[in-house]
Amino acid sequence: MKIVYNKEMDLNFKDVIGKHIPEMAAADDKIVYLDADLANCVGMVPFIKEHPDRGFDCGIAEANMMGIAAGLSSGGFKPIVHTFGPFASRRSFDQVFLSIAYAKNSVTVIGTDPGVTAAMNGGTHMPFEDMALYRSIPDAYVFDVTDTAMLKDLLDQSVNIHGLKYLRVGRKQNCKMYEDGTKFEIGKGVEVCSYGKDVAIIACGIMVAKAIDAAEALKAEGINATVIDMFTVKPLDEALVAKLAKECGAIVTAENHNKIGGLTEAVSAYTAANCPVIVKHVAVEDEFGEVGPQDYLEERFGLTTDTIVREAKAAVAAK
Amino acid sequence: MKLEQSKKAELERLAYEIRIAATEAIASRGSGHIGGSLSIADVLAVLYGAVMDYDPKNPKKEDRDKLVCSKGHSGPAVYGTLAVKGFFPYEELKTLNRPGTNLPSHCDRNKTPGVDMTTGSLGQGTSLAVGVALADKLKGLKSRTFLIVGDGEADEGQVWEAAMFTAAKKVNNLVWILDNNKKQLDGYTKDILDTFDFREKFEAFGFDAVRIDGHDLDALYEALTKEATDKPIAIVLDTVKGKGIKEVEETMNNHSMGPDADTFKKWIDGLKAELAALG
Numbered sequence: 134m135k136i137v138y139n140k141e142m143d144l145n146f147k148d149v150i151g152k153h154i155p156e157m158a159a160a161d162d163k164i165v166y167l168d169a170d171l172a173n174c175v176g177m178v179p180f181i182k183e184h185p186d187r188g189f190d191c192g193i194a195e196a197n198m199m200g201i202a203a204g205l206s207s208g209g210f211k212p213i214v215h216t217f218g219p220f221a222s223r224r225s226f227d228q229v230f231l232s233i234a235y236a237k238n239s240v241t242v243i244g245t246d247p248g249v250t251a252a253m254n255g256g257t258h259m260p261f262e263d264m265a266l267y268r269s270i271p272d273a274y275v276f277d278v279t280d281t282a283m284l285k286d287l288l289d290q291s292v293n294i295h296g297l298k299y300l301r302v303g304r305k306q307n308c309k310m311y312e313d314g315t316k317f318e319i320g321k322g323v324e325v326c327s328y329g330k331d332v333a334i335i336a337c338g339i340m341v342a343k344a345i346d347a348a349e350a351l352k353a354e355g356i357n358a359t360v361i362d363m364f365t366v367k368p369l370d371e372a373l374v375a376k377l378a379k380e381c382g383a384i385v386t387a388e389n390h391n392k393i394g395g396l397t398e399a400v401s402a403y404t405a406a407n408c409p410v411i412v413k414h415v416a417v418e419d420e421f422g423e424v425g426p427q428d429y430l431e432e433r434f435g436l437t438t439d440t441i442v443r444e445a446k447a448a449v450a451a452k
Numbered sequence: 453m454k455l456e457q458s459k460k461a462e463l464e465r466l467a468y469e470i471r472i473a474a475t476e477a478i479a480s481r482g483s484g485h486i487g488g489s490l491s492i493a494d495v496l497a498v499l500y501g502a503v504m505d506y507d508p509k510n511p512k513k514e515d516r517d518k519l520v521c522s523k524g525h526s527g528p529a530v531y532g533t534l535a536v537k538g539f540f541p542y543e544e545l546k547t548l549n550r551p552g553t554n555l556p557s558h559c560d561r562n563k564t565p566g567v568d569m570t571t572g573s574l575g576q577g578t579s580l581a582v583g584v585a586l587a588d589k590l591k592g593l594k595s596r597t598f599l600i601v602g603d604g605e606a607d608e609g610q611v612w613e614a615a616m617f618t619a620a621k622k623v624n625n626l627v628w629i630l631d632n633n634k635k636q637l638d639g640y641t642k643d644i645l646d647t648f649d650f651r652e653k654f655e656a657f658g659f660d661a662v663r664i665d666g667h668d669l670d671a672l673y674e675a676l677t678k679e680a681t682d683k684p685i686a687i688v689l690d691t692v693k694g695k696g697i698k699e700v701e702e703t704m705n706n707h708s709m710g711p712d713a714d715t716f717k718k719w720i721d722g723l724k725a726e727l728a729a730l731g
Contacts, residue, residue, distance in 0.1 A: 166592070186590055189621070197579045197613035207561070207569065208591065209514075228610070232580050236570035237562050331550015407460055 151176020171285035218244030259422025265394020329357020347441035473532030483710025522577025523602035537567035575608030586624035604636025619658030
């Protein structure tokens with residue numbers, strides 16, 4: 134696996150979604166796409182117009198969309214559903230929980246604008262709890278997508294995995310992290326930076342690049358960190374967490390999500406029960422979202438490189 | 453299509469058998485959702501006795517007609533129908549709601565042979581049925597999906613989201629059946645949240661909507677065999693909650709009942725006697 138991170142920005146997720154899903158659908162006639170009046174936000178309007186038998190704009194009715202997708206799954210189709218993260222999670226939670234997961238249907242849900250990437254849409258549209266909700270659903274897969282290479286591979290894999298898959302992914306750009314064509318193993322975190330074993334930083338989504346930057350800053354101060362991209366928040370790479378706990382003796386999690394219910398709790402619950410170790414976190418401190426540019430919001434909620442550096446030092450000091 | 457009289461006699465018997473089976477299932481557990489089970493016994497008899505294409509030996513046959521009972525708590529009526537039709541042994545009805553059963557209180561497609569969709573959280577079966585029907589349509593199958601919705605269930609907004617989609621996207625291989633038995637758990641629907649005229653509502657949503665006596669086998673057969681145009685069909689059934697057992701019909705709170713074993717026996721014996729009298 135080739136890490137190509139050099140602080141450069143990646144393509145827009147929305148452009149990749151609008152190109153890749155039609156390619157997937159061209160190669161697999163069981164793939165259908167459903168949206169709830171946000172297809173235009175991910176470049177999927179042309180597909181819906183050109184393929185009225187494969188693409189469905191359900192209107193602003195997310196609960197109905199989730200149910201229809203589940204029904205299509207029971208008929209042998211492989212639905213991909215998109216709406217913004219808050220509507221894909223809290224708005225339609227009972228339908229996702231029962232009609233898809235409990236009924237053992239198979240649907241790939243894309244929730245865009247995770248956490249502070251919702252930026253100018255503000256608090257109503259800013260999911261800090263989507264991973265918490267999806268993680269609580271038995272057997273669900275929860276992925277916080279790092280870049281477009283990962284997005285493409287996880288979409289390719291997800292449509293062929295039985296059950297409920299949730300991909301939280303931005304619409305704009307994250308930093309480029311992986312070489313195009315990279316294949317990811319679900320349930321396996323990726324070591325993206327290996328300076329040493331003083332502390333392990335386990336990050337996901339937009340926080341992965343910041344974690345690498347933090348590791349560099351820490352190195353300059355004589356603290357050598359290992360950085361993991363734990364895009365696979367569920368299933369969590371428990372073996373890797375156990376190894377890091379043992380080798381490093383201190384962990385920092387970093388996520389664009391409430392500290393409740395996401396990566397922080399997943400790592401903490403595992404280590405507490407199996408390999409007790411100090412786990413510091415960089416996450417939203419149980420607050421609602423608010424409006425503003427993404428860089429403002431990152432500062433506002435402490436989702437920054439500096440915060441990771443601070444927490445990593447605290448974790449090392451607490452060893 | 454008109455119902456032939458010889459067939460009608462068969463369906464009358466089947467409706468009794470379904471009522472007996474559902475009541476026996478509930479009696480075996482001591483209590484259950486009897487009111488809404490009995491109100492749909494006649495439509496189930498017509499569907500499974502004369503309208504739907506299915507194979508009890510091959511319940512997953514791809515081009516079968518499908519049933520989504522969105523008012524999932526009427527599972528006992530669905531199970532009774534499936535047992536009578538040979539999807540699973542009749543004796544299994546007595547496992548209703550027992551630990552490890554294949555017959556849970558609410559319908560589960562992963563447990564019961566012949567149950568086409570998991571339902572129970574009211575409203576959700578409507579969207580699921582749309583998806584089921586849409587899948588058949590995309591595959592070019594001629595099969596139809598029949599969706600049974602409760603009148604109380606229609607309080608749920610999702611029902612109307614799914615109705616809008618059905619008509620707007622011309623999902624005309626889906627037949628909506630609304631069991632208007634006039635009552636929900638807390639009382640009469642008109643008192644809890646007045647639904648007004650369901651037929652007019654469906655018509656306004658773009659359906660070819662009719663309102664019929666939901667216990668009239670001729671009317672049911674005619675409505676259920678009508679071919680849809682581009683407009684999907686909605687059939688509003690005027691029904692009686694608890695239909696077929698006088699004491700249940702006359703009980704105000706008949707959503708779920710749990711009388712003593714003797715009462716259940718009296719009800720079942722009464723139904724059996726009426727069935728025997730049909731000859």
